[in-house]
Amino acid sequence: MAETRTTEAVLAGGNVEGEVLRRYKAGATQAEKGLCCPTDYDRASLDILPPEIVEKDYGCGDPSKYVRPGETVVDLGSGAGKICYILAHKVGSQGHVIGVDFNDDMLSLSRKYVDEMGDKLGYRNVRFAKGKIQDLALDLDKAQDWLDRRPIAAVEDLYDFQAECERLRREDPLIADAGVDVIVSNCVLNLARPEDKGTLFAEMHRVLRKGGRAVISDIVCDEGPTPEIKADPELWSGCIAGAMREDEFLEMFERAGFYGTEIMVRQDEPWQVIDGIEFRSITVQAFKGKEGPCIERNQAVIYKGPWKCVCDDDGHMLHRGQRMAVCDKTFGIMTSPAGPYAGQIVAVPPQDEVPPEQATPFDCKRSDTRHPRETKGQDYDITRTASSDCCSLDSECCG
Numbered sequence: 106m107a108e109t110r111t112t113e114a115v116l117a118g119g120n121v122e123g124e125v126l127r128r129y130k131a132g133a134t135q136a137e138k139g140l141c142c143p144t145d146y147d148r149a150s151l152d153i154l155p156p157e158i159v160e161k162d163y164g165c166g167d168p169s170k171y172v173r174p175g176e177t178v179v180d181l182g183s184g185a186g187k188i189c190y191i192l193a194h195k196v197g198s199q200g201h202v203i204g205v206d207f208n209d210d211m212l213s214l215s216r217k218y219v220d221e222m223g224d225k226l227g228y229r230n231v232r233f234a235k236g237k238i239q240d241l242a243l244d245l246d247k248a249q250d251w252l253d254r255r256p257i258a259a260v261e262d263l264y265d266f267q268a269e270c271e272r273l274r275r276e277d278p279l280i281a282d283a284g285v286d287v288i289v290s291n292c293v294l295n296l297a298r299p300e301d302k303g304t305l306f307a308e309m310h311r312v313l314r315k316g317g318r319a320v321i322s323d324i325v326c327d328e329g330p331t332p333e334i335k336a337d338p339e340l341w342s343g344c345i346a347g348a349m350r351e352d353e354f355l356e357m358f359e360r361a362g363f364y365g366t367e368i369m370v371r372q373d374e375p376w377q378v379i380d381g382i383e384f385r386s387i388t389v390q391a392f393k394g395k396e397g398p399c400i401e402r403n404q405a406v407i408y409k410g411p412w413k414c415v416c417d418d419d420g421h422m423l424h425r426g427q428r429m430a431v432c433d434k435t436f437g438i439m440t441s442p443a444g445p446y447a448g449q450i451v452a453v454p455p456q457d458e459v460p461p462e463q464a465t466p467f468d469c470k471r472s473d474t475r476h477p478r479e480t481k482g483q484d485y486d487i488t489r490t491a492s493s494d495c496c497s498l499d500s501e502c503c504g
Contacts, residue, residue, distance in 0.1 A: 155222075164187070168291060169195060172289065197230075330382060406423065406428075423450075429475065
């Protein structure tokens with residue numbers, strides 16, 4: 106009889122993933138302090154969790170504090186489920202949480218408490234799925250079901266399995282395109298192989314809806330890890346060898362198409378120092394939504410300061426206090442109260458709105474000021490004087 110293969114055996118590949126699986130399997134059975142960077146979580150959120158989840162979940166930050174009620178959230182590398190259950194409480198009954206992990210032992214631990222946590226919260230809005238964080242389209246539970254029915258015994262069987270995986274990605278994806286409000290992750294991206302990291306960031310961007318965001322807590326370093334560090338499997342599973350240099354970590358978001366990338370939390374003192382290289386926790390937030398045509402609707406924005414001049418991810422130069430011409434898309438991004446620039450930008454809409462269907466293309470490569478008459482209109486000829494009682498003792502208009 107042909108030996109039954111698991112999706113882990115077929116898809117894991119390489120010493121890095123093998124060591125990560127081994128160590129986190131052990132961590133699901135017995136708590137291992139070496140996998141965890143000291144982190145402060147909301148006490149009220151922790152108090153509702155089963156002690157086993159708190160003890161056996163490993164992370165380096167708390168991305169859950171940046172999630173809002175009603176949102177659909179995916180947690181990459183959900184582990185024992187701590188962040189997912191905290192998120193379940195935060196997003197409420199109208200929100201949804203999907204935890205994605207590759208480790209069967211961790212999935213068993215997180216799934217063990219679904220009913221108990223649902224009873225505590227009064228609703229069930231969490232599910233845990235088996236998948237690889239760099240391939241969020243492939244549902245590995247469904248792939249495993251296929252393997253159970255058709256064990257691999259020959260090369261031809263492997264080809265059939267790969268074809269089935271492609272069908273699942275295409276017709277029945279684990280996470281569909283543009284269907285998620287927020288992606289979070291807690292000390293997991295550094296566990297991915299170097300050759301998979303670009304795909305991982307691209308996958309985060311794919312599944313987010315326009316206006317959605319990624320909030321990622323991870324370990325970064327001030328210098329690139331040495332070849333000796335990278336060759337140590339235990340340092341890979343310990344969140345060290347796979348750490349990205351801090352500036353390169355931020356650049357990865359930009360390359361994947363994110364905008365408004367911001368460091369929300371940065372650990373002052375390094376978590377570990379190895380061979381003179383500092384490794385510390387960082388939490389970064391980045392937004393999706395730069396895609397789409399640039400059209401002219403006579404809008405402008407004014408950067409409030411304090412910097413004399415700033416540049417956004419599309420190369421728009423904003424000079425403090427000046428009316429800068431922007432396209433409709435950029436105007437929406439920069440003036441959104443839920444966006445990364447909230448509070449820094451003054452919106453200057455046109456006096457007479459230009460319907461989108463009448464708008465002409467806008468060259469977003471330029472960084473020009475916009476004359477007030479472009480927004481007010483060339484025929485703007487209003488005269489308005491202050492009322493005579495504006496500053497009378499009984500008037501409130503002068504404070």
